[in-house]
Amino acid sequence: MNSQTVLEQDLFSPVQIGPYQLNNRIVMAPLTRCRSDDDNVPTEMNRIYYQQRATAGLIITEGTQISPQGAGYPNTPGIYNDQQVEAWKRITDSVHAQGGHIFLQLWHVGRVSYQGIQPNDQAPVAPSSIKIAGDYKQPHALKLSEIDDILYDYRNAAKNALAAGFDGVEIHAANGYLIDQFLRDGSNNRTDQYGGDYKNRIRFLFEVLHAVTHIWGNDRVGVRLSPTNPFNSMSDSNPEELFKYVVKQLNSFNLAYLHMVEGALSFSDTTTEIPAFDSRSLRDIYQGTYMANLGYTKQSANQAIQNGKADLVSFGDLFISNPDLPERFLHNVPLNKTNMDTRYGGTEKGYIDYPQFDFSYV
Numbered sequence: 096m097n098s099q100t101v102l103e104q105d106l107f108s109p110v111q112i113g114p115y116q117l118n119n120r121i122v123m124a125p126l127t128r129c130r131s132d133d134d135n136v137p138t139e140m141n142r143i144y145y146q147q148r149a150t151a152g153l154i155i156t157e158g159t160q161i162s163p164q165g166a167g168y169p170n171t172p173g174i175y176n177d178q179q180v181e182a183w184k185r186i187t188d189s190v191h192a193q194g195g196h197i198f199l200q201l202w203h204v205g206r207v208s209y210q211g212i213q214p215n216d217q218a219p220v221a222p223s224s225i226k227i228a229g230d231y232k233q234p235h236a237l238k239l240s241e242i243d244d245i246l247y248d249y250r251n252a253a254k255n256a257l258a259a260g261f262d263g264v265e266i267h268a269a270n271g272y273l274i275d276q277f278l279r280d281g282s283n284n285r286t287d288q289y290g291g292d293y294k295n296r297i298r299f300l301f302e303v304l305h306a307v308t309h310i311w312g313n314d315r316v317g318v319r320l321s322p323t324n325p326f327n328s329m330s331d332s333n334p335e336e337l338f339k340y341v342v343k344q345l346n347s348f349n350l351a352y353l354h355m356v357e358g359a360l361s362f363s364d365t366t367t368e369i370p371a372f373d374s375r376s377l378r379d380i381y382q383g384t385y386m387a388n389l390g391y392t393k394q395s396a397n398q399a400i401q402n403g404k405a406d407l408v409s410f411g412d413l414f415i416s417n418p419d420l421p422e423r424f425l426h427n428v429p430l431n432k433t434n435m436d437t438r439y440g441g442t443e444k445g446y447i448d449y450p451q452f453d454f455s456y457v
Contacts, residue, residue, distance in 0.1 A: 105397045106424060110152065110406060112384055113314035113351040115196055115262060117152035117407075120400060121421045124388055124409035125155045125200040125265070125319075127171060129440040135166065135173040137182040143447045145186050147418035149195030152407065155265050155317075155354075158202035158272075161252035162245075163214045165273070167204030170440060174199060174252045180259045187260035198263040198317060198351075199256040201249060201307065205273030206234035206282070207327050220245075222276050222283040222290065222299070227328045242289065242299065245273075249303050253310040263315035266303055269356050271327025274300050275320075278337065281330030293337040297344065304348065313349050317386070321356035322374040335372040342380045352384040354409065360389070378404055393424045419451045428452050 106120050128144075131137050148154060160166040160173045173179045183199070190197045206221035210232065213219055220241065221234035237245070256264050268274035276282040277299040283290050289298050300318075308316050322338035331337055345353060357375045378385050387396075387405035396408035414420050415438065416431040423430055437445020 104400050106393065106400065106408065106421075108400075110384075112153070112407075113263060113312075117196060118150075118194070119152040119421055120407040121152050121396075121424065122386060122407050122409035123148050123151040123154040123414045123420075124411040125157050125267070126411055126415060127157050127168065127439070128415075128446065129168055129170040130446055131170050131172040133170065134178070135160070135163075135171060136178050137172045137186060139185075140443060140447060141172070141182075142186045142189050144418075145197065146189040146193060147447060147451075148414055148420075149190045149193035149197075150419065150421045151195065151414070152421075154190060154195060154197040155409065156197065156199050158200050158204075158267055159252075160202050160204070162203070162248040164220065164245075165203035165248070166212050167208040167219075167272075168439075169209075169212065174201070174255045174259070175248070180255050183256075183259035183261070187262075191260070196262045198265050199259070199261045200265045200267050200319070201252050201256070202267045203245065203248070203273040205276045206231065207272060208232075221273070222285055225282050225284065227271075229328075236285075239287070246302055246306050250306045250310060253307045257310060263317065263351055264307060264311060265317040265319055265354060266300075266307060267319055268300050268303075269319045269321035269354075270324055270360060271321075271329040274303060275329060278341070279329055279331035279334070281332075282328070293333075293340060296337070297341055300341070301344065308348070314351055316348075316350055317352045317354055318345060318350060319354040319356065321360065322377065323358060323372065324356055324360045326360040334374075338374065338377060339380060342377050346380075346382045348383075350383055352386045352407065353381050354386040354388060357387055357389045375404065415445075416449050418447075418449055422454060423452055426452075426454060428454075 110117050110120050162175050206219045206227050208219035218232050218235040220237050224236040226233050322334050384406045386407040388409040391408050399405040412433050416433040431449050434445045
């Protein structure tokens, strides 16, 4: 951490995460865009997209499935074969050439998988056979041996991310995907060592964490949580008790950061809803580097940093339509609006064609 007092810090203050000093505290949040090829390999278009946004203090990639089983949506990238590794290497090289830093988000969707996505159109997997609302298949409850197989997939994906030149990885334990499904009792009614009491339900998260940190070391690994997000039919009978315990356990890991989705996910960065309990209070428990997410503006992000409520802030929707978001924040120039019709899938339109501001006139 730099020598400035908290009150003097803002989005443009350098910050240390693990072995890296970031130029600013403006983080590009992970954003599923569904623009990889049909074999889940990143493309040249993806390379340009990330390179355009390399002035972020840190880029966290879109969710990247650790195996074919981990996929839930079409044209999302993977990190489980050599072709994917080579494609990601071109992306990390491009970001590094611009002086940026980039972490890969490791992802397994669990039960949140559409028809035709799973290998051989098999049923998706989950901690329990509890179906998500909507047009989804009944999931298959994982056997203990199958959980071991997924832990192997996380280790292998972590090795591949290292080979692809990433600066670190983020474990996606949020937003109703597999790890979150294990954590919350609305999706986990197991009666073995992975179910029942919340001290059992957190087991899978920490086994994944041990597997990944064994490859990367603790200080190049982040974890993303969303304690009060109901997205993907998620619920828990006592989220406050559960996530306070999770965060206390994470304190001993000396991670690169804890990335907190501080409320209910929406499809913009304007959410202000505070359900169940105020998950921002978990910042008072976490002793490491804390990254806040959801609904932040430049003003509210600066205020959170100055008040010690965050060390970094991640922005989602604003980075879709503003590849030069840090520069726009710095010079207080207008922001582009996101075209929601081109958010998922498609061509370069609404992906790499958002205009950058001409700062020569500022």
